[in-house]
Amino acid sequence: MEVDTPAPLIHGAQRAHTNATILCYECGTPIDGTTSAGALCNECIKTTVDISQGIQREATLHTCRDCERWLQPPNQWVTAAPESRELLALCLRKLRGLSKVRITDASFIWTEPHSRRIKVKITLQQEAFEGTILQQTFDVEYVVANNQCPDCAKSFTANTWRAVVQVRQKVPHKRTFLYLEQLILKHSAHKETINIKEAKDGLDFFYSQRNHAEKFVDFLTSVAPVRIKKSQELISVDIHTSSKSYKFTFSVELVPICKDDLVCLPIKLAKQVGNIAPLTLCYRVGTSVNLIDPNTLQTTDISTPIYWRSPFSSLADVQELVEFIVMDIEPTGVQKGRFFLAEATVARASDLGSNEITYFTRTHLGGILHPGDSVMGYHLSGTNFNNPQFEALEESNAHASTIPDVILVKKHYERKKKRARNWRLKRMNKDEGEMLPRKQDKDRMDTDYEMFLRDVEEDQELRSTMALYKAQQAKKNKDQMDGVETASVAETVETEGDGAPKIGMDELLDEFEDLDVDDDQ
Numbered sequence: 206m207e208v209d210t211p212a213p214l215i216h217g218a219q220r221a222h223t224n225a226t227i228l229c230y231e232c233g234t235p236i237d238g239t240t241s242a243g244a245l246c247n248e249c250i251k252t253t254v255d256i257s258q259g260i261q262r263e264a265t266l267h268t269c270r271d272c273e274r275w276l277q278p279p280n281q282w283v284t285a286a287p288e289s290r291e292l293l294a295l296c297l298r299k300l301r302g303l304s305k306v307r308i309t310d311a312s313f314i315w316t317e318p319h320s321r322r323i324k325v326k327i328t329l330q331q332e333a334f335e336g337t338i339l340q341q342t343f344d345v346e347y348v349v350a351n352n353q354c355p356d357c358a359k360s361f362t363a364n365t366w367r368a369v370v371q372v373r374q375k376v377p378h379k380r381t382f383l384y385l386e387q388l389i390l391k392h393s394a395h396k397e398t399i400n401i402k403e404a405k406d407g408l409d410f411f412y413s414q415r416n417h418a419e420k421f422v423d424f425l426t427s428v429a430p431v432r433i434k435k436s437q438e439l440i441s442v443d444i445h446t447s448s449k450s451y452k453f454t455f456s457v458e459l460v461p462i463c464k465d466d467l468v469c470l471p472i473k474l475a476k477q478v479g480n481i482a483p484l485t486l487c488y489r490v491g492t493s494v495n496l497i498d499p500n501t502l503q504t505t506d507i508s509t510p511i512y513w514r515s516p517f518s519s520l521a522d523v524q525e526l527v528e529f530i531v532m533d534i535e536p537t538g539v540q541k542g543r544f545f546l547a548e549a550t551v552a553r554a555s556d557l558g559s560n561e562i563t564y565f566t567r568t569h570l571g572g573i574l575h576p577g578d579s580v581m582g583y584h585l586s587g588t589n590f591n592n593p594q595f596e597a598l599e600e601s602n603a604h605a606s607t608i609p610d611v612i613l614v615k616k617h618y619e620r621k622k623k624r625a626r627n628w629r630l631k632r633m634n635k636d637e638g639e640m641l642p643r644k645q646d647k648d649r650m651d652t653d654y655e656m657f658l659r660d661v662e663e664d665q666e667l668r669s670t671m672a673l674y675k676a677q678q679a680k681k682n683k684d685q686m687d688g689v690e691t692a693s694v695a696e697t698v699e700t701e702g703d704g705a706p707k708i709g710m711d712e713l714l715d716e717f718e719d720l721d722v723d724d725d726q
Contacts, residue, residue: 256331260302267352323347366411368418373407374459387671402636430460430509466519469594502541526581528554547571568613579617586610618705
């Protein structure tokens, strides 16, 4: 009897699984029926399912052409640079329906700057069917429309300011305001003003908000010795809500003492601030008034509270300087910082050839003066001053004999009238008011500006606090002279050889464009 050979058993793990295959109802491609989404193949899903449906393809962006800010609905204006993250976020917020999908990428597409169009490429992800995630990329075009913001609209309308800062200084020249203007420009403290108007003895800065004016007042307090007074005027009252509208005025008065002024301190105050000699020179004005005694090189600071507690005026200003010629000078060996004490014999430049009158004095300029140099100073011998502090000094037994005949202030350099400088300063746009300045006032302002430029050239400490820019002429010469060193460009611009200090090209900044400042040489 034959025994059949037992058939081998096939375990479940060794059985071949066969998936259910169906056809895509769009193109007929065989697909796995167990994992297919809606009986569609991958290619048909991409062509038939649109996850960006309901999202705008076109939108409008509003920008203010004056301040270059963008409108963020409903009424907020934000600052955003071209192709920046802030502008991209603003573009995405303008589109409706993006909250229902997931954004994986967004970027700008280059367009012509004058086309007034912005294109953004957006990549989205969304689950089209169960277990199927679809990714899609599309472009959105934005039309840039001009719309004036409320702040700029107020700036072009009269009497719309809410706060004004009135900066005043009662001195016969504008050199302190010129220096203050450079500090304001360097720190961009004027960017929130809606108007700047010239007034007698100063400037008026107008603001649309009170906190902007207070911020500017804080800046002035941090850079200059000032006294501040505040007042407010009631404009309107709503009797139903008890709300009131005010206009605020901040009066800022600068100390009426400038650099290179001759100052006669009250004898009592001179003893309180270090027992310094009452007759001093002002060599710097920062947050306090810095004074120096030319006879001993002793320095002292008059802080803002101390000055306004017992204010005093300068004995003489820079308009009363007299030119002297150094006949002989002998250093004493005493030095304090950048000052060197020396004993000098000088004669007035106008007296040369007519008489032989000379004056012996001590000076703090021993490091830069040599025999034959010209120096500017105050001639006290035979001069009458209408000043109570100086009269008390002359009547004092202790200090009457210490009054010198001449006090030297700074070295004088002979310059040509028309001097080509390789540097320049920025100026603020100011409203001159209804009446233009007279010709004599214009000449005086030009003279003050020229004297300020000379101070910048001669005082390295002064120009270190300001922003100086390369002049256009120097930039042209640099472009035309290929292979020439930078130092030679500066020498080419200034060819007079008058011995006056010159500013190197390494101290100058490159030119930049700003709507709030204009060019002035």
